Amino acid sequence: MSSNSPDLFSDVLADLLAPLAQALVAQGMTLASATEALKQALCNAAIVAEGEGVSDSRISILTGLHRKDVRRLRSHEPVVPGRKTANRMALLIGHWATDPDFQGQDGRPRALPRESADERPAFNDLVRRLRLDMAPGSMLQALIDQGAVFQDEDGLLHLASDALVPEVGAQELVAAYHATLATHMAAATQNLLAQKGARRQFDRVLRYSHLSDASVAELDRLARDEAQSFLTRLNARAHELQQRDAEHGARGRFAAGAYILPTPDAAEKDAE
Template identity: 30%
Template structure:
């Protein structure tokens, strides 16, 4: 927050807004969603509650094309028709004319995700974010197996909010005193006392493992979406992620060493 100029007054205002929004979302009935009840629940002044409730909903931090572009990449790395024998993404012809008969092309990929957005618009967005490149022969190449925008803070903040938000929501659900249902998956593994080289090697191993898991999960998700299309009940959304953090180890001190040294007065000897 310091790096991006988010100072204390702005942070406090964001927290106030989040408290009011959550109080409204958890209200049992509309009648109970009064300014007074929310003020008592959150500790905010009623004037702040009223002001924040009347503020217009801001537009999303990400452009509408970002989720669409992410879905295209997800299908690219999970649909067997768009993969090589070793399960790496195939280069796709930018237009059908540049490809070979019977081989999938980029417009076909986009059309399978949505017919509301043209392939050229999606390609321009992926190029802008640095996710793909186009060869001199007109082949679209995916630079990585994960959707990682290289440019645009708005795009990066969008995924930060989505990923960290759902991660925290899963942890909060598991700690909820009135939780309904089994706990959600929210675990991690850790190792310490590593050299810098070995820590980097573990990061590379984690990326390899995630690439395999991501591909398997997306394939399962595609089947699940198809099976859910005929279900008329309320629809659910899921997010499955992974993270890796690396930092200098801070050795923990023994309990007695962590306490400040006490000076004892010596008793006079006889």
């Protein structure tokens, strides 16, 4: 990286932090809690860059953290209450909605019994397949409490139609924000820090301006349809491979995502 990279990075830092700051304010996080999280992240980053044996003094020099803070931060991992449960629920909902074994002939997630009375897999089978390290009964209750699943008069379990779009503030929404943004940031940061000739992660974006609201809406629909189709196909194949590889103790990870940001004409909106 060039010698003026810090200055270049400072120029864009405010833009990078702006949407994150909006989320912090919306979630009720103060400067003190945000600063503590940043301190932990800087300490962790220095350890990753220098190795586990790096001294507290070296971390302090690299990050500007006081050595007392470094000693404290190295002694514990921050815990986010509810994150594991929320991530598990999001994973289960995603598989229920897209796995062919749990879909009806119309391609929609079918109603599931708790235990299977025939050859078709049931809710408990779904929990076991995903290896969620959580009892099916506990997972079901968590989903019901969040309004993601409801039980009909016949005892069948239904995935709520809006389960994939959690309410504002729900743990699932925070978990989805964490999973998608953290993964994208990791890929983009690897590309930023990659040495010349090193393999770079695939990270592309299309940007167009001077579009009418109708054109923005058309591109939005097209992008959503194509992205959903791609992710559905990829998910089906990834699930097959995971089922096969997990039996052999494989530990590799893979992530792929898509984002769409349509912005109608601001001038027209302001005039309304």
